[in-house]
Structures are given as C-alpha cells and as structure tokens.
Amino acid sequence: MTTTQKASSTKSSASKVGIEVKDLKVHYDTPDGVVKAVDGVSFSLRQGERMALVGESGSGKSTLAMALMRLTRAPGRIAGGQVIVGGQDMLDLDEEEMRLQRLNEVALVPQGAMNSLNPVMKIKNQLLDGLYDHQIRGDEKMSKEQQIEVVEKLLVAVDLAPGVAEMYPHELSGGMKQRVAIAIATSMQPRIIVADEPTSALDVVVQRNVMQTLGRLQEGLHASIILIGHDMGLVAQFSDHVGVMYAGRLVEVGPVKTVFKSPKHPYTRLLIKSLPTLSNKKDFIGIPGLPATLLNLPEGCAFCLRIGKETLTKIPWVKVDKDHYIQECKTCASYGK
Amino acid sequence: MPAVLEAKNVTKIFGGGFLSREEENVAVNNISMSLDQKNPKIIAVAGESGSGKTTLARLLLGIASPSSGSVEYDGKDLTEISRAERREFRREVQPIFQDPYGSYNPFYKVDHVLFSPVNNFKMAESRDEAVHMVNQALEMVGLVPAETLGRLPHQLSGGQRQRVMVARALLLKPRVILADEPVSAVDASLRATILDAVSRLNKELGIAVVYVTHDLTTAYQISDEIMILYKGNLVEAGNVETVIKKPQHPYTQLLIDSIPEADPNKKWGKLDMKKTQEKILTAPSVGWRK
Amino acid sequence: MTTVAENTSQDLTKKSFKRRLEDFGRYVRRNPSLGVGIGLLAALLLFVIIGYATYEVERFRPLSGGPDLAPFESDPYNPGTRSGGYILGTDRQGRDVMSVMIAGIPLTLQIGLIAGLIGISVGTVLAFIAAYYGGWVDQVISTIVDVGLTIPGILILIVIAVNIQSGLSVQQMGLAVSAVAWVWPARTIRAQVLVMREQLYVEIARLSGTSGFSIMFKEMLPNLAPYIGASLVGSVASAILASVGLEALGLGPFDSPTLGMTIYWNIQFSSILHGMWWWFGPPILVLAMIFVGLFLITAGLDEWSNPRLRKRV
Numbered sequence: 001m002t003t004t005q006k007a008s009s010t011k012s013s014a015s016k017v018g019i020e021v022k023d024l025k026v027h028y029d030t031p032d033g034v035v036k037a038v039d040g041v042s043f044s045l046r047q048g049e050r051m052a053l054v055g056e057s058g059s060g061k062s063t064l065a066m067a068l069m070r071l072t073r074a075p076g077r078i079a080g081g082q083v084i085v086g087g088q089d090m091l092d093l094d095e096e097e098m099r100l101q102r103l104n105e106v107a108l109v110p111q112g113a114m115n116s117l118n119p120v121m122k123i124k125n126q127l128l129d130g131l132y133d134h135q136i137r138g139d140e141k142m143s144k145e146q147q148i149e150v151v152e153k154l155l156v157a158v159d160l161a162p163g164v165a166e167m168y169p170h171e172l173s174g175g176m177k178q179r180v181a182i183a184i185a186t187s188m189q190p191r192i193i194v195a196d197e198p199t200s201a202l203d204v205v206v207q208r209n210v211m212q213t214l215g216r217l218q219e220g221l222h223a224s225i226i227l228i229g230h231d232m233g234l235v236a237q238f239s240d241h242v243g244v245m246y247a248g249r250l251v252e253v254g255p256v257k258t259v260f261k262s263p264k265h266p267y268t269r270l271l272i273k274s275l276p277t278l279s280n281k282k283d284f285i286g287i288p289g290l291p292a293t294l295l296n297l298p299e300g301c302a303f304c305l306r307i308g309k310e311t312l313t314k315i316p317w318v319k320v321d322k323d324h325y326i327q328e329c330k331t332c333a334s335y336g337k
Numbered sequence: 338m339p340a341v342l343e344a345k346n347v348t349k350i351f352g353g354g355f356l357s358r359e360e361e362n363v364a365v366n367n368i369s370m371s372l373d374q375k376n377p378k379i380i381a382v383a384g385e386s387g388s389g390k391t392t393l394a395r396l397l398l399g400i401a402s403p404s405s406g407s408v409e410y411d412g413k414d415l416t417e418i419s420r421a422e423r424r425e426f427r428r429e430v431q432p433i434f435q436d437p438y439g440s441y442n443p444f445y446k447v448d449h450v451l452f453s454p455v456n457n458f459k460m461a462e463s464r465d466e467a468v469h470m471v472n473q474a475l476e477m478v479g480l481v482p483a484e485t486l487g488r489l490p491h492q493l494s495g496g497q498r499q500r501v502m503v504a505r506a507l508l509l510k511p512r513v514i515l516a517d518e519p520v521s522a523v524d525a526s527l528r529a530t531i532l533d534a535v536s537r538l539n540k541e542l543g544i545a546v547v548y549v550t551h552d553l554t555t556a557y558q559i560s561d562e563i564m565i566l567y568k569g570n571l572v573e574a575g576n577v578e579t580v581i582k583k584p585q586h587p588y589t590q591l592l593i594d595s596i597p598e599a600d601p602n603k604k605w606g607k608l609d610m611k612k613t614q615e616k617i618l619t620a621p622s623v624g625w626r627k
Numbered sequence: 628m629t630t631v632a633e634n635t636s637q638d639l640t641k642k643s644f645k646r647r648l649e650d651f652g653r654y655v656r657r658n659p660s661l662g663v664g665i666g667l668l669a670a671l672l673l674f675v676i677i678g679y680a681t682y683e684v685e686r687f688r689p690l691s692g693g694p695d696l697a698p699f700e701s702d703p704y705n706p707g708t709r710s711g712g713y714i715l716g717t718d719r720q721g722r723d724v725m726s727v728m729i730a731g732i733p734l735t736l737q738i739g740l741i742a743g744l745i746g747i748s749v750g751t752v753l754a755f756i757a758a759y760y761g762g763w764v765d766q767v768i769s770t771i772v773d774v775g776l777t778i779p780g781i782l783i784l785i786v787i788a789v790n791i792q793s794g795l796s797v798q799q800m801g802l803a804v805s806a807v808a809w810v811w812p813a814r815t816i817r818a819q820v821l822v823m824r825e826q827l828y829v830e831i832a833r834l835s836g837t838s839g840f841s842i843m844f845k846e847m848l849p850n851l852a853p854y855i856g857a858s859l860v861g862s863v864a865s866a867i868l869a870s871v872g873l874e875a876l877g878l879g880p881f882d883s884p885t886l887g888m889t890i891y892w893n894i895q896f897s898s899i900l901h902g903m904w905w906w907f908g909p910p911i912l913v914l915a916m917i918f919v920g921l922f923l924i925t926a927g928l929d930e931w932s933n934p935r936l937r938k939r940v
Contacts, residue, residue: 031649031653056525056526056527057524203385203386203551204551204596205592205595206385208595208605209610212606230524231525232599233596233597234597237597237601237604238597256601260599271526274527274528274529275554275599276558277554277600278553278557278598279598281557281558285529286496286526286527286530291524442828442846444849450831453837454836458835505831
C-alpha cells in the first residue's frame with residue numbers, strides 16, 4: 001500500500017505532501033495477548049487537503065489520531081512505522097523535540113474538546129499558554145497590548161467575540177468551547193490539524209457552523225486536516241479524501257466523490273448503505289454481525305470474519321481509479337452488492 | 338374512545354418560584370399531542386438540546402409532572418389515577434433510554450433485565466413459558482437468544498444491548514413505547530437494526546411509538562408524524578413527508594439544511610445562518626400540517 | 628424465577644478458578660499494600676494456630692507461674708514445668724505472656740469482627756432505607772447519624788460498659804462496641820446509595836415493576852458489596868481501637884486475656900517503670916501489626932471498592 005500511495009502523491013507533483021504515514025502500528029499489551037489497535041496503516045495527504053478517517057467504534061481511528069500526535073498512552077505503544085511531516089519522521093524525535101512540534105507542526109482538536117479546557121483558567125490564558133510554551137515570541141514576554149491583540153485575532157478567526165477572552169469555560173456553550181479548542185489548535189499555524197470527532201456532542205446546526213469555521217481556518221492556513229469520525233454524512237460534506245478503517249486497518253482510500261459514488265470495498269458499501277437519508281425512505285440497513293475483536297486477529301481479511309467467511313492470506317492493495325485504492329479480498333468483494 | 342396517552346396543553350417550568358434565585362426556565366410550553374388507540378403510529382419528537390423533548394418524554398412517562406395542563410392515560414389524569422391503574426400504566430407505557438449500557442445492572446447477565454419484568458408483572462404461568470416469551474421477544478428484535486442470553490452486558494455490542502432493551506419493553510406487551518434517543522449512543526452502522534426493530538413493533542404488533550430524537554434523518558425514516566420542538570415550543574408538526582420535504586418554519590428549514598447528508602454532491606448549509614436565525618425569533622408556530 | 632435461564636449458559640461467563648486467581652494476583656501486584664496487609668494478618672493467625680498446637684495456652688491464667696519472670700528465666704516456684712522457663716516470661720500475676728498473646732489475639736479480633744459486622748449490617752440497612760425512601764425517613768435517620776457523629780464514641784461506650792454490672796464477656800464487649808460502630812458506615816453508605824439510586828438501571832428496574840425492597844437488595848446491594856466489604860475492614864479496625872481503649876480504662880472483660888486487658892494490667896502494675904519489656908512489648912507490637920495490616924488492606928482495596936476507580940480488574 002505504501003508504494004501505491006506514494007506513487008499517487010508524487011504524480012501530482014504540483015502539490016506538496018503534507019503528511020505521510022507509513023506502516024504505522026499501535027499495539028496494546030493485555031494479559032490475553034497483543035491487541036493491534038492500529039495494524040500497519042499507511043496513507044499520504046497533500047498539503048492543504050482534507051482527509052477523513054472513518055470507522056465504527058473499535059476500528060482504531062482514535063488510537064490512530066493519538067499516535068499521529070504521539071500521545072499514545074500506556075498500555076498502548078507505537079510498535080512501528082513512520083509519520084513524516086515536513087520531511088521529518090515524528091517518531092524519530094525525542095520527547096522534548098516532539099513537544100515543540102505539537103501545535104507548531106501538528107495540532108489536535110481533541111474529542112469532546114469541551115472537556116479539554118481547563119475549567120479554572122480564563123480563555124485568554126489558555127490561548128496564550130500554548131504560545132508561551134513554544135516561545136513563539138522569543139524569550140521576552142509579550143506586552144499587555146500585544147497579548148490582547150493576539151488573543152483577539154485568534155478569537156475573531158473562530159467567530160467568537162473578543163469578550164470571550166475574559167470568560168471561563170463554564171460560561172460558554174458547547175459550540176463556543178469547541179471554537180476555543182479550534183483557536184488553540186490553530187494558534188501556531190500548524191501544517192497538520194488532527195480533528196478527532198470534533199463535533200460529536202454538538203447539535204446539527206452548531207455542528208455545521210463549527211465545521212465551516214474549521215474548514216475556513218484550514219484553508220486560510222493551507223494546512224492539511226485529518227478528520228476522525230464515524231459520521232459518513234459529515235465526511236461527505238467536509239473532506240476531499242476518505243479512508244475507511246476496519247479492525248485497525250485501512251480497507252479503502254480514495255477521493256470522497258468516487259468513494260461515495262462507487263464504493264468498492266464491501267464494508268464501505270455497507271457503511272454508506274447503513275446511513276439514513278432524507279431523500280428516500282426505507283433505504284438504510286444495518287451492517288450484520290459484530291465489529292471485529294482486535295485480539296489475535298488473523299493476517300487475512302478481517303471483514304470476512306464478520307460475515308462468517310474466512311480468508312487467511314494477506315490481502316493486496318489494488319488501484320481501482322485515480323487515487324482510489326482498496327484492500328481487495330476475493331471472498332467478500334461482492335458482499336452486499 | 339379516548340387516546341391511550343394524551344398530553345393536553347402541558348407546560349413544565351423549572352426553577353423560578355418563591356425564594357428561588359434561579360431564573361424561570363420554561364422547558365415545555367403548552368404542547369398537546371395524543372397517541373391514537375385504533376391507529377397506532379410512530380410519532381417523532383425532534384429538536385436540539387434545550388428543545389424540551391426529553392422533558393416532554395418524562396412528562397409522558399409520568400416521571401415528571403406538568404406545571405400546568407395534564408397528561409392523560411386512557412382518558413384519566415395521571416396525577417389522579419389509583420395505585421392499581423398506575424401499575425397498569427407502568428406496564429403499558431414502556432421507555433427505551435439513550436444509554437444502552439447504563440440501562441443494565443453490571444452485576445447481572447442480560448437475562449436479568451428480561452426476566453425480572455416478566456416475573457414482577459406475572460406475565461408467565463411457568464418458567465418454560467417465561468423462557469419462551471423471552472426467546473420470542475429476542476427473535477422479534479432480530480437477536481439470536483442462544484447468542485444473547487447468559488452474557489454480561491459488556492459482552493454485547495451497543496446495538497445488541499439496545500435491541501435487548503427493545504425486547505424488554507416488548508415483553509410487557511405495552512401499548513406505548515417511548516424511545517428517548519435510543520440510537521444516539523450507538524454507532525451509525527448499528528442504528529438501522531435498532532430502528533428497524535422499533536418500527537416492526539409498531540407495524541406488526543400495533544404498539545404506538547414516541548420517538549424522541551435530535552436526528553431528523555432517522556425520524557424521517559421510521560416515523561409517520563413528526564413534531565419539531567424549539568426552546569420548549571412546538572414550531573411545526575404533522576405528516577413526516579410534508580414537514581421534511583416542504584418545511585415551512587424557518588427553524589425546521591435550518592435544521593434540515595444543516596444535516597450532513599452522505600452525498601458529497603448535495604452540499605449542506607445553503608441557508609444564510611444569521612438571517613434564518615433572525616427569522617426564527619419572529620416566526621409564528623406553523624402548527625399541525627396534513 | 629430468573630435462575631432457569633441464567634443457568635443454561637453459565638459457562639460463557641464463568642471464569643475458571645485459575646483465571647480468577649491470576650486476576651487476583653495481578654491486582655495484588657498493582658496494589659502491593661493489599662498483599663503486605665494480608666501478609667501481616669496471616670502471620671498473626673499463623674502464630675496463633677502454631678501456638679495452640681504446640682504451646683500450653685492455658686497458662687494465660689494468673690498464677691500459672693511465678694511472677695515477674697524474664698524470658699527463659701526458670702521458674703523457682705514451679706521447678707518442673709519447663710526447663711528453659713517461659714519464652715516471653717511472666718507478668719506480675721504469674722501469667723505466661725506467650726500464652727496471653729496466643730489466646731489474646733483471636734479474642735481481640737473476635738471483638739472487632741462482632742462489632743464491625745453488626746455495625747456494617749445495621750449501618751447498611753439504615754443507609755439503604757434512608758437513601759432509597761428519602762423524605763422524612765431520611766431526615767430522621769440522617770439526624771440521628773449526624774448527632775451520633777458529634778458525640779465522642781468513647782463516652783457512649785463508657786456509659787454502656789459502666790452500666791453492665793456483672794463483668795463483661797468478650798461477646799458482650801463486641802456488642803457494646805457495635806453500639807457506636809454503625810454510625811459512620813451508615814453515613815458513607817447512604818452517600819453511595821444516593822448516587823446509585825440515580826443510575827439508569829435502577830430506573831429501569833422500577834419501570835419493570837421491581838419492588839423497592841428488591842431494588843435495594845437485588846439491584847443496588849450487589850454493586851455496593853465491594854465498597855461495603857472495604858468499609859467492613861475499616862470498621863473492624865475502629866472497633867478494635869475502641870475496644871482496646873475501653874479495656875485500657877478497665878472497662879473490659881476481666882477474665883479474658885485480650886490485648887486491651889493486657890495493656891490494662893500493664894498500666895495497673897506499672898510494667899514500664901519496672902522495665903518489664905517482655906510484658907508491655909508484645910501486646911503493643913501485635914496491636915500495631917493488626918492496625919497496620921488492616922489499614923494496608925483498606926488502602927489496597929480502595930481501587931476495587933471505589934466504583935469510580937474500578938474500571939478494569
């Protein structure tokens with residue numbers, strides 16, 4: 001997969017590669033054995049583009065997001081692979097270097113960002129914290145006026161009133177807190193923004209608003225964004241590319257339009273079919289079976305197990321269209337067509 | 338014939354009142370709805386957080402009592418019915434809650450939640466009959482009894498857990514099922530199976546369903562009628578096809594416009610946010626549409 | 628009832644004994660204080676068992692030997708008994724200190740267990756009644772508990788002990804201490820029940836027609852069992868402390884060689900002034916081992932018993 005992906009990104013040499021993930025593995029050591037939460041994921045994303053990684057809970061998408069930030073916590077560990085941003089493999093850096101990279105190169109809009117803010121700190125100080133920490137302004141501290149100016153600029157960029165600077169998180173609504181989290185994530189103009197289910201707890205109207213703000217900022221910064229989520233609707237509306245994850249592995253990657261129009265992997269097909277729409281009734285069905293258990297998963301096709309079949313040999317990556325690749329398993333390829 | 342369950346001009350106010358420093362909060366403002374006996378339907382109560390939909394559900398369940406107006410069960414005011422009638426009401430109006438994990442006592446296997454209502458309400462003559470009833474209910478919601486019974490709650494998937502809750506409600510042979518966000522804590526890919534089970538209860542067993550949700554797409558898929566709530570007020574209601582396809586109230590329009598559809602060619606957010614929000618503040622309620 | 632169906636496929640969830648043991652082993656490795664605490668108490672019990680099997684425990688009575696004998700000093704009054712004298716010497720009244728220890732440890736633990744068990748049981752029942760029914764029932768119980776907490780327990784105990792005229796037995800001592808042992812558990816368990824009452828599954832049980840009694844004892848109690856278990860350990864420790872306090876004041880069972888009574892005799896005969904370290908040393912050491920052991924067990928059980936900390940075993 002690595003090679004095919006790489007080929008695709010270098011072909012369109014006009015746009016630079018923003019982030020390249022090669023064979024990333026995150027393992028959890030449990031008493032019952034090793035759980036491969038992320039099992040050899042590779043993809044690359046051009047600078048300024050949006051990619052979504054979707055999957056059910058337990059597909060490893062959030063674990064992947066944390067690994068991209070190198071925030072994997074024990075008992076999890078990054079067991080191998082590369083995460084290349086700006087020619088630098090993030091996994092080669094030591095802790096201190098990586099700390100400086102966060103926010104500066106790669107930034108995270110965390111899951112349930114509303115709970116990620118410090119409840120006893122003014123919004124202003126939470127915004128400035130990251131800047132001070134990364135010594136953007138050299139060693140000298142900013143003057144009061146400069147501080148106010150910087151904070152105001154950050155808040156206005158996410159459609160918040162400058163007055164929010166003096167407030168505490170509990171005085172803000174969920175959508176506003178999410179905007180603050182986005183402001184913090186973009187405060188250092190990162191190259192890559194990882195957004196882990198950024199709107200999962202918000203109402204649809206607020207969700208749309210927040211996503212549009214995030215999109216606008218990302219375009220302004222010419223950053224790449226990796227959206228982690230389970231909502232195929234949001235993915236269709238927001239991103240340019242989509243990667244579908246199942247059981248810790250990518251099974252299909254491609255441009256949003258082609259994947260939604262003609263999904264090639266049976267799991268993607270079912271995922272799209274399982275979504276209710278407003279256009280026609282009775283057009284949504286559930287995915288049968290249980291999500292895969294990641295413990296002692298065989299090398300072969302994980303989705304086959306879900307539908308009661310078995311393919312034990314390693315599945316090849318196949319190019320089906322421009323930028324569109326799938327893990328082609330002969331056994332389940334036509335399932336649910 | 339009176340309706341099975343009917344809300345007559347119910348209003349629920351939280352806070353405020355004598356000696357209270359909190360401001361009055363009208364959670365539900367003068368809403369009426371009724372569930373027909375002869376022609377049981379699925380009615381969706383849709384709205385965002387703060388719309389009062391959950392409060393309305395609690396009023397209908399008799400967990401909360403209205404500040405004014407009344408909730409009537411078989412034509413009798415819930416606050417005035419006898420102990421025996423209340424027990425009957427408890428059995429006939431069954432809830433399904435949002436959190437399919439918290440609904441289970443972690444100490445027991447899933448069997449517990451299925452057998453205890455059967456035993457408590459003496460639904461079965463014998464053990465065999467109880468087992469038979471449970472098996473039947475599980476099959477009705479698309480579960481295989483042998484793969485479901487005898488497991489602990491955490492050994493089932495979210496979708497299975499929620500379907501067991503549907504089966505639990507079903508066991509009591511209710512006339513009304515009140516489902517409060519039954520699928521919002523479940524993976525999108527598993528929602529269809531749960532909603533399908535709920536829908537079958539209505540179609541095949543004639544159970545009236547109140548489906549409380551924030552998600553208009555699922556509401557559209559399974560319900561016959563829909564009520565759109567906004568800050569405690571009913572802004573638009575009626576036949577689901579009419580309301581969703583030709584929304585009249587600006588709030589309904591904004592909601593529908595904001596839904597991310599799984600189709601990259603149908604872009605969301607065509608409406609202008611600010612203008613629409615101004616319109617919502619002044620627009621009158623559209624009322625019930627055919 | 629439910630048992631029919633629940634038994635049919637039990638093997639699905641039943642862990643093997645070996646597996647359970649492994650789980651427990653892992654838990655202890657993560658919380659070493661639990662292991663150390665259990666180890667301390669086990670060592671004391673082992674001492675008692677071996678003592679009863681090999682030693683003349685009957686010599687805990689006064690005048691079993693000569694008075695004031697140092698360890699291993701031979702007995703001038705009873706030349707035949709034991710060539711090397713007494714392992715831990717004798718006290719002022721001729722009790723064999725070793726025998727006193729062997730007989731006293733289980734007696735003191737017994738007082739603690741009686742009082743702790745009664746205290747926890749009464750406290751739990753009251754806590755459940757108060758928290759589940761609420762309203763005036765809760766008001767009455769909570770007020771009694773609140774008042775009870777402000778009165779020093781030792782005061783109540785002294786009143787009780789003084790009023791029992793005929794010398795106390797060990798069991799009566801336990802009962803007396805239990806009179807104050809229920810107050811604290813009642814309060815903490817009530818708080819836990821209040822939280823649990825709001826759980827969705829309690830609501831579901833109510834809507835399933837489960838009676839209030841069944842909800843309390845079949846839905847909530849099993850989930851609180853770990854917490855109650857850990858509270859029991861704490862209760863036993865405070866009951867032992869209270870009983871030792873009473874006994875040291877001379878209000879204990881005079882014919883029983885409990886650890887507290889041994890302390891009392893030590894005080895009466897000024898053993899420290901006489902330099903009889905073999906007499907005052909052992910009861911102090913043993914009491915310290917009991918308290919430290921029980922404390923370490925409570926601390927070790929914290930993760931297991933605290934519903935908020937207990938995520939994975």
